[in-house]
Amino acid sequence: MIADLPSRPGGEGRELLRTAGLTKHFKLGGLFSSRYLHAVDSIDLAIGENEIVALVGESGSGKSTIARLIAMVYKPTSGEIFHRGRPLSTLRSRRDVLEYRGRVPMVFQDPYGSLSPVYHVSHGILRALKLHRPDLSKRGREQEAEYLFESVGLAPAREFLAKYPYELSGGQRQRIGFAQALACRPELILADEPVSMLDVSVRIGVLNLMSSLRRRERISFLYITHDIAGARYVADRLIVLYAGKIAESGPVEDVLAHPKHPYTQLLLSAVPDPRAPVSLPPTPEVQEPPRVINPTEGCRFRTRCPYAIDECARVTPPLRVLRPEHEAACHVATSDLEGAEELAHDQLN
Amino acid sequence: MIASPAQTVLEVEDLCVDYLTERGAVRAVDGVSLDVGRGEFLGIVGESGCGKSTLLFAIARLLSPPAQISSGRVRFEGRDMVSMNEKELRRLRWREYSVVMQSAMNALNPVLTIGAQLKDVIDAHERLSSRDVRQRSEGVLKLVGIDPEHLRSYPHQLSGGMRQRAMIAMALVFTPDLVIMDEPTSALDVVAQRSLMVQIKQLQRKIGFAAIFVTHDMSLVSHFSDRLAVMYAGQVVELGATRDVFAEPKHPYTVGLMRSFPSIRGPLQPLTGIPGAPPDLAHPPAGCRFNPRCTEVMPRCRVEEPELYAVNVKGTYDQVRCFLFDPRAAREGPE
Amino acid sequence: MGVNLVADQTRAVAPPESPRANVLSNFAGALLRNRKAMAGGALLLFFALVALLAPVIAPYPPQAILFDQILPPSPQHLLGTTGNGQDIFSQLLWGTRESLAIALVAGFVATVVSVLVGVTAAYLGGLSDHVLDLFTDVFLVIPTLPLMIVIAAYAKNGGVLVLIVVIVITGWSYGARQLRAQALSLRNREFLEAARVRGERNLYIILAEILPNMTSLIVANFLGAALYAVLAAAGLQFIGLGDPNDLSWGTMLYWAENNGALLAGSPQWAIAPGLCIALLGGAFALLNYAFDEISNPALRPVKRKR
Numbered sequence: 001m002i003a004d005l006p007s008r009p010g011g012e013g014r015e016l017l018r019t020a021g022l023t024k025h026f027k028l029g030g031l032f033s034s035r036y037l038h039a040v041d042s043i044d045l046a047i048g049e050n051e052i053v054a055l056v057g058e059s060g061s062g063k064s065t066i067a068r069l070i071a072m073v074y075k076p077t078s079g080e081i082f083h084r085g086r087p088l089s090t091l092r093s094r095r096d097v098l099e100y101r102g103r104v105p106m107v108f109q110d111p112y113g114s115l116s117p118v119y120h121v122s123h124g125i126l127r128a129l130k131l132h133r134p135d136l137s138k139r140g141r142e143q144e145a146e147y148l149f150e151s152v153g154l155a156p157a158r159e160f161l162a163k164y165p166y167e168l169s170g171g172q173r174q175r176i177g178f179a180q181a182l183a184c185r186p187e188l189i190l191a192d193e194p195v196s197m198l199d200v201s202v203r204i205g206v207l208n209l210m211s212s213l214r215r216r217e218r219i220s221f222l223y224i225t226h227d228i229a230g231a232r233y234v235a236d237r238l239i240v241l242y243a244g245k246i247a248e249s250g251p252v253e254d255v256l257a258h259p260k261h262p263y264t265q266l267l268l269s270a271v272p273d274p275r276a277p278v279s280l281p282p283t284p285e286v287q288e289p290p291r292v293i294n295p296t297e298g299c300r301f302r303t304r305c306p307y308a309i310d311e312c313a314r315v316t317p318p319l320r321v322l323r324p325e326h327e328a329a330c331h332v333a334t335s336d337l338e339g340a341e342e343l344a345h346d347q348l349n
Numbered sequence: 350m351i352a353s354p355a356q357t358v359l360e361v362e363d364l365c366v367d368y369l370t371e372r373g374a375v376r377a378v379d380g381v382s383l384d385v386g387r388g389e390f391l392g393i394v395g396e397s398g399c400g401k402s403t404l405l406f407a408i409a410r411l412l413s414p415p416a417q418i419s420s421g422r423v424r425f426e427g428r429d430m431v432s433m434n435e436k437e438l439r440r441l442r443w444r445e446y447s448v449v450m451q452s453a454m455n456a457l458n459p460v461l462t463i464g465a466q467l468k469d470v471i472d473a474h475e476r477l478s479s480r481d482v483r484q485r486s487e488g489v490l491k492l493v494g495i496d497p498e499h500l501r502s503y504p505h506q507l508s509g510g511m512r513q514r515a516m517i518a519m520a521l522v523f524t525p526d527l528v529i530m531d532e533p534t535s536a537l538d539v540v541a542q543r544s545l546m547v548q549i550k551q552l553q554r555k556i557g558f559a560a561i562f563v564t565h566d567m568s569l570v571s572h573f574s575d576r577l578a579v580m581y582a583g584q585v586v587e588l589g590a591t592r593d594v595f596a597e598p599k600h601p602y603t604v605g606l607m608r609s610f611p612s613i614r615g616p617l618q619p620l621t622g623i624p625g626a627p628p629d630l631a632h633p634p635a636g637c638r639f640n641p642r643c644t645e646v647m648p649r650c651r652v653e654e655p656e657l658y659a660v661n662v663k664g665t666y667d668q669v670r671c672f673l674f675d676p677r678a679a680r681e682g683p684e
Numbered sequence: 685m686g687v688n689l690v691a692d693q694t695r696a697v698a699p700p701e702s703p704r705a706n707v708l709s710n711f712a713g714a715l716l717r718n719r720k721a722m723a724g725g726a727l728l729l730f731f732a733l734v735a736l737l738a739p740v741i742a743p744y745p746p747q748a749i750l751f752d753q754i755l756p757p758s759p760q761h762l763l764g765t766t767g768n769g770q771d772i773f774s775q776l777l778w779g780t781r782e783s784l785a786i787a788l789v790a791g792f793v794a795t796v797v798s799v800l801v802g803v804t805a806a807y808l809g810g811l812s813d814h815v816l817d818l819f820t821d822v823f824l825v826i827p828t829l830p831l832m833i834v835i836a837a838y839a840k841n842g843g844v845l846v847l848i849v850v851i852v853i854t855g856w857s858y859g860a861r862q863l864r865a866q867a868l869s870l871r872n873r874e875f876l877e878a879a880r881v882r883g884e885r886n887l888y889i890i891l892a893e894i895l896p897n898m899t900s901l902i903v904a905n906f907l908g909a910a911l912y913a914v915l916a917a918a919g920l921q922f923i924g925l926g927d928p929n930d931l932s933w934g935t936m937l938y939w940a941e942n943n944g945a946l947l948a949g950s951p952q953w954a955i956a957p958g959l960c961i962a963l964l965g966g967a968f969a970l971l972n973y974a975f976d977e978i979s980n981p982a983l984r985p986v987k988r989k990r
Binding site for chain 2: 268
């Protein structure tokens with residue numbers, strides 16, 4: 001399965017992780033306040049073996065919250081996360097939790113903040129190995145750390161191991177973040193905007209690293225980003241998030257070619273692409289996603305949507321399958337489809 | 350597209366900016382020359398550490414120690430800015446040229462209303478009656494697409510995009526000839542970014558100011574700038590009409606940069622980016638500063654430093670700092 | 685792990701040939717270049733040496749009542765004698781031990797308490813944070829001088845231990861606030877999240893990840909606490925709340941005052957210990973300033989985001 005392109009073998013194999021109705025609310029204000037920020041609401045997603053799923057959204061969409069829920073940094077307000085069929089809420093003992101953390105580690109966004117400035121850069125890896133690979137001796141750990149550094153492209157590893165974070169560039173530090181995640185022999189890596197804070201010319205290297213890890217080590221990724229173009233480059237499937245809910249999800253090429261949700265369409269039109277001809281979309285007053293506090297029923301995108309109808313203000317649109325494996329949560333898109341189906345049905349008869 | 354002197358708003362000539370550290374002077378901007386014509390939109394593109402922000406600060410005369418301009422000239426409408434004192438600069442500032450900073454959202458005073466801050470800006474540079482102040486404030490807000498009733502709003506009541514536009518409004522309140530912008534959209538989401546860029550371009554066409562726009566994201570300026578300057582390690586490595594630079598990038602760094610943008614349209618292509626990292630400006634490599642990372646490197650590149658060579662492109666000149674385009678080498682043939 | 689992934693076209697290039705300057709030598713260099721640090725450090729070193737070598741340098745046993753009373757300064761008695769006929773110079777030298785010890789020990793213990801309360805409050809957050817904050821605030825608000833006097837008066841002539849306890853009780857809360865603030869700001873740094881996500885225990889995170897990043901503030905706190913201890917101890921001993929039979933600069937002041945030294949023609953009996961107190965306090969203050977100067981801009985590696 002060796003190819004030059006970050007190819008798409010597809011989501012074959014078993015399901016690694018699934019969320020059901022995952023919800024997280026944060027309380028705003030003091031002890032007696034009743035205002036809740038709805039960071040994510042009723043998220044159902046699944047990630048299989050050997051698959052890169054991109055979670056795309058702007059700030060406030062809830063994508064980082066989802067990552068932290070899966071990484072067990074936050075506890076869900078409601079809903080459940082299943083790892084290979086086992087609910088995370090049943091993980092009680094330290095050993096179980098540790099094992100999960102080893103299987104599903106996280107890579108962070110900020111290369112300048114994700115490594116402790118007072119230790120060598122190998123500190124995190126050596127600690128991770130100590131916690132997750134108790135079979136290794138001290139010497140074994142050091143050797144494994146060297147091997148991990150080399151496998152993320154930091155060679156000669158011995159020189160890098162003794163460096164301090166400030167001696168390395170952002171791209172190098174991010175690679176160390178991946179090496180730390182690899183130390184635990186993971187199945188699924190949660191990558192929270194791993195390249196957003198890197199220079200453009202360095203990003204591709206890290207994205208290629210993700211692709212090659214998936215291809216050769218069969219590690220799945222949940223790639224969280226606001227950059228659709230980067231998501232297209234590495235991912236098999238795309239999930240578009242808006243204001244804490246899934247707007248659209250499906251195979252990446254299909255979603256890009258046939259975006260069903262108006263928000264996806266807006267996002268795609270806003271992506272600057274030097275090779276594309278310029279198009280000036282209309283500029284409504286509201287340009288940013290809302291902070292969702294104690295929301296009412298109805299589609300959260302309706303205030304910015306050029307197609308909004310009455311139903312959008314009354315009923316929260318559920319995710320419906322509109323094309324093979326491709327769903328969107330939009331009343332208008334659904335009724336379009338139903339209308340077309342009726343038409344086709346009529347024409348057949 | 351070299352503007353004639355009468356139409357040149359800004360002329361930077363061989364500007365050098367040093368940071369005086371304990372270990373000696375570090376040259377952040379090394380011999381940069383460029384000019385901006387009236388009403389022209391110049392984009393300056395580069396990654397972290399290339400010196401673009403320092404260059405901007407130097408042009409706006411906003412550098413503070415340990416940074417200083419060590420040589421070169423900055424001429425604004427013919428007047429030498431480097432030799433001016435604070436008093437003379439203040440007369441120029443905001444009326445003739447203004448600055449919009451990165452993350453301008455944090456530059457707004459959180460305890461003053463937008464109207465109060467606009468009033469402060471106006472009062473600082475001109476004596477107007479309060480009615481005139483109000484009229485001008487309302488006018489400039491409308492210009493950037495903000496409802497004038499927000500004069501009474503506090504910054505936290507506005508969204509990020511609106512705050513950014515408020516900063517731009519402040520920069521335009523005296524309709525200056527030149528607006529200098531340092532990554533004004535970087536803190537915004539992609540949709541807001543797009544609409545702000547469109548707005549800036551519309552404003553520019555309407556009012557006619559020249560603009561210098563510094564960013565790390567090439568694709569952002571691709572549709573909006575007339576000319577593009579690419580910076581690397583403190584130097585300008587390519588300078589030309591935006592169309593030409595995008596259609597046919599010449600400097601290997603520019604080529605590499607262009608290859609670093611995955612596209613959402615068209616076929617999926619493997620990309621390589623540019624391996625390595627920008628040099629430490631305290632210890633730049635010998636010869637061409639890009640040579641350790643260059644795919645076209647020649648022996649000469651490791652020893653000599655290239656100058657900016659003019660390359661003829663459809664009747665105008667682009668400038669490229671690369672031996673591949675050295676006209677003498679072309680004449681002499683391969684070594 | 686399976687196949688080696690080295691054959692990746694976009695491998696990172698080896699690290700640049702940066703000088704192997706590590707954090708410690710940078711810091712040492714900055715120390716040496718800072719005048720306040722040098723001055724404060726020299727003073728502190730001086731007093732430390734005096735304390736260590738007192739038995740060797742002092743001409744006479746300090747408490748021995750061997751001589752005539754209130755003798756003026758002379759070659760045999762560099763600072764004259766006390767109202768009891770003891771050599772003042774010897775007393776001064778020996779007294780350095782206790783004064784320095786109190787400063788260091790009380791400063792240290794107060795800092796430890798500050799760190800425990802402040803960092804724990806920041807790390808645990810929520811209700812625990814509120815409770816610990818309340819606790820800190822109570823101690824912060826209580827007027828220190830009356831509190832010191834009340835406690836010391838109750839433990840009459842309690843000696844060095846009581847002094848240290850009193851100083852710690854009154855001195856820890858200020859530092860706890862500062863440390864809590866810094867720990868809070870650290871709490872959101874991603875390397876702490878990274879530690880949690882890789883499965884570290886809470887205690888480990890506090891001790892091995894948070895504290896090492898707070899060393900400069902902790903040391904600065906210690907210096908401030910030591911300064912406070914010097915002055916507080918001297919003050920308490922001067923008004924007689926320490927054990928007058930102890931030998932320290934503060935008790936010297938007490939005896940000098942009791943015997944009306946200034947009027948009785950032996951002003952150096954009061955001035956000498958007073959000067960030493962001021963100098964030792966000054967040493968800590970200078971080091972504290974120097975530390976602030978050094979740790980704020982220069983040490984932390986400056987990297988901009990874009």
